[in-house]
Amino acid sequence: MQLVSTIEELRSIIGGWRRGGDRIGFVPTMGNLHQGHLELVQQARARTDRVVVSIFVNPLQFDRAADLAAYPRTLKQDCERLGDQADLVFTPTPELMYPHGQQQQTRVSVPGISQVLEGALRPGHFDGVSTVVCKLFNLVQPDLACFGEKDYQQLALIRKMTADLNLPVEILGVPTVRAEDGLALSSRNGYLTESERALAPELAATMHRLAKRLAAGERDLELLVKEGAARLDGAGFRTDGIDIVDADTLAPLDEHSRAAVILMAAFLGKARLIDNQVVPL
Ligand SMILES: Nc1ncnc2c1ncn2[C@@H]1O[C@H](COP(=O)(O)OP(=O)(O)OP(=O)(O)O)[C@@H](O)[C@H]1O
Numbered sequence: 200m201q202l203v204s205t206i207e208e209l210r211s212i213i214g215g216w217r218r219g220g221d222r223i224g225f226v227p228t229m230g231n232l233h234q235g236h237l238e239l240v241q242q243a244r245a246r247t248d249r250v251v252v253s254i255f256v257n258p259l260q261f262d263r264a265a266d267l268a269a270y271p272r273t274l275k276q277d278c279e280r281l282g283d284q285a286d287l288v289f290t291p292t293p294e295l296m297y298p299h300g301q302q303q304q305t306r307v308s309v310p311g312i313s314q315v316l317e318g319a320l321r322p323g324h325f326d327g328v329s330t331v332v333c334k335l336f337n338l339v340q341p342d343l344a345c346f347g348e349k350d351y352q353q354l355a356l357i358r359k360m361t362a363d364l365n366l367p368v369e370i371l372g373v374p375t376v377r378a379e380d381g382l383a384l385s386s387r388n389g390y391l392t393e394s395e396r397a398l399a400p401e402l403a404a405t406m407h408r409l410a411k412r413l414a415a416g417e418r419d420l421e422l423l424v425k426e427g428a429a430r431l432d433g434a435g436f437r438t439d440g441i442d443i444v445d446a447d448t449l450a451p452l453d454e455h456s457r458a459a460v461i462l463m464a465a466f467l468g469k470a471r472l473i474d475n476q477v478v479p480l
């Protein structure tokens with residue numbers, strides 16, 4: 200596995216692979232790798248000849264300075280975890296990605312999706328994500344890129360950006376990898392204290408309850424959301440948002456909706472946890 204931190208070297212190595220006829224798979228990450236990330240890498244490996252992983256804590260997508268400052272940076276451990284599963288790890292600095300500063304950076308903004316739900320709770324977040332992913336796609340020029348379904352709205356955002364800009368990249372969504380007790384793996388789980396970690400699976404458990412009732416025909420969404428939030432808050436979370444929307448459009452459910460998605464976001468101590476579940480209707 201090659202560790203690369205300049206654009207020249209990145210282009211030169213990937214260009215050589217491409218001239219040799221290799222298909223390139225890409226997994227963008229912010230590091231602090233866990234089994235969820237490794238699953239994305241394995242899915243890319245199974246479909247392409249070379250796998251590139253980027254590790255970049257992207258300042259443009261953080262809406263809270265304290266969150267950016269605290270974000271775990273564990274490059275040595277990440278490289279050990281990846282071992283030879285990745286062919287190349289790209290670790291740019293903010294200065295390399297945004298040489299004229301964040302304010303002067305041309306942005307990619309996906310209308311609609313970037314403003315609603317998680318986008319409304321984290322102003323500017325999704326513009327930061329679409330901008331950095333578009334830049335990374337242009338740098339790596341992958342045939343396939345893998346994203347986790349855990350970040351459901353992010354996956355929808357990337358699919359729309361890729362289609363709208365005619366980017367020649369296939370987007371693969373990968374199901375959420377969970378701990379045995381049901382908690383979705385996430386780098387931010389590391390912020391949980393021991394007692395918070397014991398409580399954390401309640402987020403997925405509450406979501407499953409709501410999913411069951413929705414599947415059984417309950418359509419009073421306001422009531423479901425209210426009960427879900429009360430359950431979480433009663434257990435010691437601070438609910439940041441529960442939404443039940445059309446799984447394809449992220450718009451309110453209507454008679455044409457094929458499936459709903461339940462989107463959950465809640466603080467537990469310092470950690471903001473998210474999860475989601477699709478419910479066929
Ligand atoms: N449990 C998981 N299962 C599958 N994919 C995941 C999982 N967690 C993260 N991913 C995916 O890995 C990619 C990189 O995500 P990121 O580096 O932000 O990790 P994270 O664990 O989601 O961290 P964060 O706490 O910042 O949300 C994204 O496509 C994300 O959806």
Ligand SMILES: CC(C)(CO)[C@@H](O)C(=O)[O-]
Pocket residue numbers: 227228229255257260328331332350353
């Ligand atoms: C896709 C991504 C790597 C862009 O910075 C990030 O949002 C993430 O880790 O999900």
Ligand code: BAL
Pocket residue numbers: 260350353
């Ligand atoms: N995994 C999504 C990136 C973020 O929360 O900033």
